[in-house]
Amino acid sequence: MKTGKKILLLGSLIIFISSCVSLKEFNETKDRLTTENEQLKRNKMDLEAANAELKSRVEQLNSQNKELRSQLEEALYDLNVQKQSNSALxxxxxxxxxxxxALNSGSSAEIEKLLAELQEARGDLNSREDKLRAAEKELEERNAKLIELQNILAQQEQAVQDLKKKVMDALVxxxxxxxxxxxxxxxxxxxxEEKLLFKTGQWDVDPKGQQALKxxxxVLAQNPDINIMVEGHTDDVPMHGSGAVKDNWDLSVMRATAVTKILxxxxxxxxxxxxxxGRSEYLPLSxxxxxEGRQxxxxxxxxxxxxxxELLEIIDMN
Incomplete structure (x- = not known):
């Protein structure tokens, strides 16, 4: 009878110790996930600020390009008008x-008057020619800047197309x-899609999804000039978790982080x-x-x- 009590007491002690270890590990995991979640929320705020700044700079670029074209057309028109005026002068x-x-044989007073008029006309012509040369130089500079801008825009567009092809080839x-x-x-x-990476409500990436990300x-390693943004998106079905992941915001952040860590x-x-x-449910495709829409x-x-x-440097130079 005493032996049975000892065995029962020993088993209870083992169960108690195991429970303590599991609770400690759970608390450590919870604290770590909470810390990562707070950091990612701060990253989200930084991302939104950086994205707004980039949109502003791109809009500035488009406005600069449009204004430069307008100025170039106006300068060409003014140049043609100036040339016609110089020809008339x-x-x-x-x-x-x-x-x-014809008046060489005429009076000295008439000749002096004519010489004065001729001198004035020549001075006016020289002044206009100086302005014309300055206008031509400015026009050449504007045209060179426009060509440079167009070339860089074309290079950027080609870089995007090349990158898209490389990605499609790698993930065929x-x-x-x-x-x-x-x-x-x-x-x-x-x-x-979620089915390629995660199980419902989870943020551990499946093996097939890990292979796609690798x-x-x-491709990304071979293109170091490419900036990378990883966004997690959920549907609008509320999630009520009790651990570190409590809602769709947390789930979208954890999924984005999991993908980033594999990359x-x-x-x-x-x-x-x-x-x-993490974008939660607020940028839906459908x-x-x-x-089907939620999927x-x-x-x-x-x-x-x-x-x-390089494009932003050109904007700043202007």
């Missing part, structure tokens, strides 16, 4: 010269299997190039409240943007 000078030659095995690649507003969007990371396993990718952000909205988007520093 030169004709007047020639006429005065002829009149002076995943096309029509939960992954799409498209170009929009000078950026390449790699959209991965293939993509190889940065490639040591050739500088983590400074990547921003991870407004439908159907199962479309549950996705992770990897947005690839060419470096615009």
């Amino acid at each position: 030169q004709k007047d000078v020639d006429d005065l010269q002829k009149q002076m030659e 095995g995943f096309n029509n299997n939960g992954l799409t690649v498209h170009e929009k507003n000078g950026k390449v969007y790699v959209s991965l 293939e993509l990371s190889n 940065t396993q490639n040591k050739q990718i500088d983590p400074k190039r990547i921003i991870a952000a 407004p439908d409240k159907t199962a 479309m909205n549950r996705r992770t988007e990897i947005i690839l943007t060419p470096n615009l520093d």
Whole structure:
């Protein structure tokens, strides 16, 4: 009887110790996830500020390009008018010269008057020619700047198209299997459906999704001038979690972070190039409240943007 009590007491002690260890691990995991969640929310605010600034700079670029074209057309018109005016003035000078030659036998007073008029006309012509040369120089500078801007815009567009092709070639095995690649507003969007990456309500990336992300990371490693943004998106069905992930905001952030961590396993990718952000349910692809519509909205988007520093430098120079 005493032996049975000892065994019962020993078993209770083992169960108690195991429970303590599990609770400690749970608390440590919860604290770590809470800290990461707060950091990612701060990253989200930084991302939104950076995105707003980039949009402003791009709008400034488009406005600058439009204004430069308008100024170029106006300068060309003024230049043609100036040339016509100079031609007319030169004709007047020639006429005065002829009149002076015809009056060589006339009175000295008439000749002096004619000489004064001729001198004034020549001075006016020289002044206009100086202005014309300055206008031509300014026109050449504006035209060179416009050509430079157009060339860089063309290079950026070609870079986007080349990047899109590289991404599609690298992920060809995943096309029509939960992954799409498209170009929009000078950026390449790699959209991965939830079924390719995660189980419902989870943020651990499935093996097949990990393989797709590793293939993509190889392309990104070979294109160091590309900035990377990872966005997590959910549907509008509320999530009521009790742990570190309590709602759709938390879930979208954790999924974006999980994808980012897999991409940065490639040591050739500088983590400074990547921003991870959660968008929750607020940027849906489909407004439908159907199962199909909500499935479309549950996705992770990897947005690839060419470096615009060279374009922004041209804007600042103007």
